[in-house]
Each structure stands twice: as structure tokens, then as C-alpha cells.
Amino acid sequence: MKRSAHVDVLLQPRPPSPLQEVRDDRFERHGVRLLLKRDDLIHTTVPWDADLLGPVELHPPGNKWRKLAPNLRAAVAEGRGCLVTFGGAYSNHLRATAAAGRLLGLGTVGVVRGDELAGRPLNDSLARCAADGMRLHFVSRSQYRRKADPQALAELVREAGAEGAYVVPEGGSNALALHGCAELGRELRGAADVVAVACGTGGTLAGLAAGLGPGQRALGVPVLAGGFLDAEIRALQLAAFGGPAGAWALAEDFHHGGYARVPAALDAFAAGFEDRHGLPVERVYVAKLLWALTELTDSGAFPRGTTLAAVITGRP
Numbered sequence: 001m002k003r004s005a006h007v008d009v010l011l012q013p014r015p016p017s018p019l020q021e022v023r024d025d026r027f028e029r030h031g032v033r034l035l036l037k038r039d040d041l042i043h044t045t046v047p048w049d050a051d052l053l054g055p056v057e058l059h060p061p062g063n064k065w066r067k068l069a070p071n072l073r074a075a076v077a078e079g080r081g082c083l084v085t086f087g088g089a090y091s092n093h094l095r096a097t098a099a100a101g102r103l104l105g106l107g108t109v110g111v112v113r114g115d116e117l118a119g120r121p122l123n124d125s126l127a128r129c130a131a132d133g134m135r136l137h138f139v140s141r142s143q144y145r146r147k148a149d150p151q152a153l154a155e156l157v158r159e160a161g162a163e164g165a166y167v168v169p170e171g172g173s174n175a176l177a178l179h180g181c182a183e184l185g186r187e188l189r190g191a192a193d194v195v196a197v198a199c200g201t202g203g204t205l206a207g208l209a210a211g212l213g214p215g216q217r218a219l220g221v222p223v224l225a226g227g228f229l230d231a232e233i234r235a236l237q238l239a240a241f242g243g244p245a246g247a248w249a250l251a252e253d254f255h256h257g258g259y260a261r262v263p264a265a266l267d268a269f270a271a272g273f274e275d276r277h278g279l280p281v282e283r284v285y286v287a288k289l290l291w292a293l294t295e296l297t298d299s300g301a302f303p304r305g306t307t308l309a310a311v312i313t314g315r316p
């Protein structure tokens, strides 16, 4: 089977991910409707041909797939045999890239932040990358940071033995990725007043906002401390759409201490949400989003009659 045929099967248009209403008194008593946009279920809606591709498990699904798909198409169209990308030791994006590479028969190289990890047993996330055929290249935190400079990036790619590979940036957020995420916004046109999503790089929010219809707005909840995201989202939208696109804002102060910090209160909140609604709540991103929406609703941030859609970007 030719690689381009695999791409066509894997990347064919999908039905929209499910949109579900939940009944929750913490929202209902403020006259706010809460919908869940189940992007965590994207893998179950990919209409693939199991005979063609064999047993398929995309880990993880969700927004990483929306961001990767147009990049995979471009890599294959350019005739690249390999993808190189970047992430931390628990990166969902590294896992998604490794799985996609295996499915498409493309080599993958993952540049991992933290050279202290080299030579140690791999954690579950990195072990999964390796099992999907990703070659891991560990670099120091300072060298990792320098990749923002194009020359340092080229050097890093060379050093990783990935010269000529298709470069996907950290978190998968580039112009093509934003166009993939705009589809998420289009799927939600007319369905909600405010569409909220947790932000790492902000790429998903930047694309989502561009795809929404008139009168709708996107709300991002950064999971990292630092307040740098506003400028990055503007830069991403400039690259993808030539300027600002759609209405969006950030709700800062819900990062709970920073990336991957899960204080006991947040964990208990997430477990409670799981009990109430039977939804597995991913802790790094989704729990912070749902917490933020609950707090904002309680403080009267949304007028009565507002319909909120929370994008469930992944599963635990």
C-alpha cells in the first residue's frame, strides 16, 4: 500500500466530534447551560479501514490530531520520510506524533527536554513513543530553549540526526495546525455563546477562535503560569491568517501553580466531576478548564442564558 493511500484513509474528513449537554447544579443555578465538546473521542470517530491499517490506537486523540493532520499531509506531499518534533518527558504531542508516524510509515525523531533523562528507564509516555518507533534525543533545558532561534533549531535538528525531516514545532502549533483547529470552531457554530479550551501553546485556541461564527467567542484557560500566551497567540494567528481572527480572551489565574501541578483540591474537584458526569477528567489540562468554568460561573462572569461549551481535549 502506498503511503499516500494511507494518508488519504487516515486524514479523510471526519464527522464532528460529539457535543453533549450535562446537567450540573453549579451551572444551572446561574442559568448557564454547559455542553461538552468531546474531542477526546475523536479516535472513535475516525472512519478507518482496519484491514488497511491494522490495529490502530491513536494516543492521545483530540486536539493533537487536529493539529497534526494537516502537517502530516504536507510532510507526505513534500516527500519527507521523517518527522522531527519537540516536547517534555510527558508530552501528549510527542506521543501523538510517534503514533501518527507509525501509522503512515514515516520515521519520527523526538527531541526531549532534559538531558538528565538520557540513560534512565523511560517513563510510560516516552516508552510509548519508543514503542511506536520514535527515536528519542535528549537535550539540556538550555539547548531546548534556544530552539526558538532558527539557526539554533537547524543545529539541533542536525545534531538529532534528523536533517531533511519535516519539522513540527513543540506542541504541534504552527500555521497549518491552526487551520486544523479552525475546523473545531466551525463544528461549534451556532451551538454555544462561549467556547472554552485549556491552553498550553495556545495553538488550539488561536485556530478555534478563527473558526467560530459571528457573536461567538473563545475563552482560553492557560495551564502554565507566566502570562506570555497573549503575544504568542497573536503571533500564531498572524502566521496562519495574516492577522487577528475571531473573538478570544484568556482567563489567567487558573494554572494552579504551573504546568502539570495538580494540588489536592483540583484533584478532588476532578474526581467529583468524574462521579457526577461519568467523564474521565484529564488532570493536566481538562481539570483546570472545568475548574475555571465552575469558578467563573459561580462569580457571575456569564449572564443568565449563556450556553458554554467546554472542549474536552483529551482523556487521562
Ligand SMILES: *Cc1c(COP(=O)(O)O)cnc(C)c1O
Pocket: 062, 063, 064, 092, 093, 171, 173, 198, 199, 200, 201, 202, 203, 204, 205, 282, 285, 286, 313, 314, 315
Ligand atoms: C496539548 C493539549 C492542550 C493544549 O493545546 P495547545 O494547542 O498547545 O494550547 C489541551 N489539552 C490537552 C489534553 C492537550 O494534550
